[in-house]
Amino acid sequence: MESATTIEQLTIDLQPRKFGRAGQIWTGVLCLLILNGVVSYIFQLKYGLSVTGMSNYVSWGIYISNFVFFVAISLVGSLISAILKLSNAKWSIPLTRIAEIIAVANIMFAGLIIIVDMGRPDRITNILIYGRIQSPIVWDVLVVSTYLVISILLLYIPLLPDLALLRDKMKGLPKWQHQLYKILSLGWIGSEEQYRILHKSVNMLAVIIIPVALGIHTVTSWLFASTLRGGWNSTNFGPYFVAGAFVVGAAGVIALMYVARRNYNLEKYLTDDIFDKMGKLLVMLSLVYTYFTINEYLTPAFKMMGGEKALIQDLFIGHFAPMFWGVQIFGVIIPVIVMLFKNGRKPLPLFIVAVMTIIGAWFKRYLIVIPTLFHPYLPAIEQNGVPKVISYFPTWHEWSITAASLAGSLLVITILFRYLPFISMWEIAEEEGLNHEHMNPIAVKPKK
C-alpha cells in the first residue's frame, strides 16, 4: 500500500458497491435454493421426519453433520479476529471483518438447522422451561447463543467508525441507505475517547471469545463423545473438532477474500502477500489436524476392539472407504502439498485448494456422524429377528433443506458484503498512520 493513502481514497476503494450482473444472478440463485428448502421444510412439518432418510438405527443424518459443519466454519471468527489480533499479526487486519462475517452468518444457521432436525420444533420452548443443565444439548444451546452474541458484537462494534465514514463521506447513496448508516453508526463522532473505548472493548471481546469459541466446538464434539458408541467414545474429540474447525474456517476466509479481491479489484488491500501468509497458516492448521486424525484412527485401528473394529473396517476398506479416503486425499493431502509450494499459495491455486478443503470438511462431518450409527453393539434386526442391512441415503427433502441452509449463510454473507465495508477502513487508516481527525472531521472541532 502506498503511504499516500488518504481517507477519501480508502472510502472510494472500500465502500460498498452495487452488484453487477453476476452478483445479481448469484443472489437470485441463492434465493431460489432457499425457497426450495422452505418448501421442503413445510412438507417436513406436515409429514414429520419420515420425509428424511433417517431410521431408528441411523437416527441422525446430514442435518446434524451439516450443523457440525456450520459450527466448525464459524470458529474462524475467533482465529482471525482474536488469536491473530492478540498476537499482533498486523497482516491479518484486512481479514478481520471477513472472518467475523463468516462467523456470524454460519453460527446463525447452525442454530437454525438444529431446529430443522427436531421432531417437535413446536416444543422448542421446552428447552427453556424444562432445560436440564446436565444435558450436553443444553450446554450447546448456551454456548452457541453466547458465541452468536459475542460474534455479532465483534462484527458490529469495529464497524462503528466505518459506518460513520460512509454516513459522512459516501456519495450518491439512496436515502434509506444513508439513513441506515446514520442509525447504525450510533452517532459516532470519532473522538479520541470513543476510539479509546472502541479499542478497549474490541480487545476485551477478543479475549472473551477465545474460550467461548473453543467451547462451541468442544461442546459440539461432546454431543458425540458423551455417548458410549464406538467411534464417538473418544477423548480426542474436543481438540480434534477444534483443529478441524480452524482448517475449514481458514479455507473459508481464503475463498471469500479471493472472490472479493476479484470482483472489487482490491489487489492493493488483499495482497498476494496476505494470500501467501493465509496459505502458510492453512498448511500449519491442516498438519495439526492431520496429527489429530492419525490419533483418532490409528490407535483404534491398531487395537481393533469389539464395537470399533467393524466401524474402522467400514471406513478404511468398506462402505464408507471411498468417502473416507476421498476426504483425506482431496480435502487434506493434496491441498497441503499444493500449498507447500510458493506458487501454490498464489491467489488462484490457493482459492482452488481452499474450496477443496471446504468440500472435504463438509463430507468429513458426514463421516463423523453417520458411520458410527451403522454399527450398533447388538446386531441390527427387523421384524421377527430377520437381520437388517442398515442404510442411509439422504432424501430430496434433506438435500434441499441442507442446500437451503448453506445458501442461507451465503446469502447473509452476500448481503453483508453488499452493504458493509468488508475490509475495516479505519483500521487500515490507523495502520497507514492517518490521524483519526482525518476520518471524522467533526471530532476535530475543539470542545468547549
Place this chain on the structure above:
Amino acid sequence: MEPDKFSRKDFLKFGVATSTLAAISAGTFNLVDAAGKGETVRVLTADGKLVDVEKASIKLADTSKKREEVSFNRLRARQGIKGRKWVMVIDLARCKHALACQKSCNKHHHIPGDRQWLNVYEMQDAPATSPYWMPKTCFHCDNPVCVAVCPVDATFKREDGIVLIDNERCIGCRFCMAACPYSTRVFNWGAPTTNDQVETEAYDPEKGFPRKMGTVEKCDFCPDMLRQGMLPHCVEACPNGVYFFGDKNEDTVTNGGETFRLSQLLKDKGGYRYMEELGTEPSVYYLPAVNRLVPFEEPPKTKDDKMGDMNHH
C-alpha cells in the same frame, strides 16, 4: 374471557356433566370447536328438560376432561409405584424364539409395523461357541445414558426403577437414541399409524399411546399392568417361562408359574448383565444358555411368515 357463542349461562342450562371451571377453561382454549355449527345432540338438563345441544359443545366438555386426565397421567407416570424396584431375569436356556412375547407386546401396546419394543436376537459370542436366542427389552438401567443426555427431562428414571418417556414433553432431538448402546429406542418418524379406539384414549406415559409424531418411544415394563398387580405382557405371553419379573426389594421374581429368590437364582444359574463394562447398570439380568430346554434352531429367514399378520397397516 369466553367466546360469545358459548356463554357460561348456556353451559349451565345444558347441564353437561362436568365441572363448570373445567368447561370455562376448555371453552377459552378450544375456540374452534365451540364456533363450529353442526349436528345437535339431545341431552337432559339438571331441571329435567330435554334440550338440543350442538355436538361441538359436548366435545368441548370431553376435551377438558381428557386434558385433566392426561395431566393426571403424566404426573402419576413420573412418580412411579412406591416402594418397588422392578427387575427382570431372562433365562436364555429356555428361549426357542417362539416370539409370543413380541406378538403380545405389539398387540397390547398397539405397536405399528415399522418397529419393535422387544426384540429377540440371534447371538453367537465366538465362532466356535454355540448360538443362542437373546430376548431384549429395555434394560431400564440404573445409570441410564438416555436420561443423562435428555435436554428436557422428557425421559426419566422413576423411583421404582422404570425408565419412562413423556411423549407430551419430548422435543424429538433423538439424543437418547444416539446415546443408548442397546438400540432400544424407536422414533415416530411420521404420523403414527393407529386405530380409532387407541386414538380416543387419554394419553398416558405408562401406556405409551396415543402415539405422538416426532417423539421417541420404547419398552416400558408395562407399568399399567404392574399397577394392577399383573405381570408385563411379554412375561405373561412366553410359553416357556423365559422371563422372570419381580421386585428387587422383595428379592423375588416370577414367570407366572415358578417363583424364585432373585439373589439365589442369579447365584445358582450364574446370572449376568449384558455388557456390564459399559457401566449402565441394567435392571435386566440374563441366565446363560446352558442345559437348554430345546436345541438352537434357525428360523425360516423370511420377513413375511407368522409375524406378518400382526402388523397389518
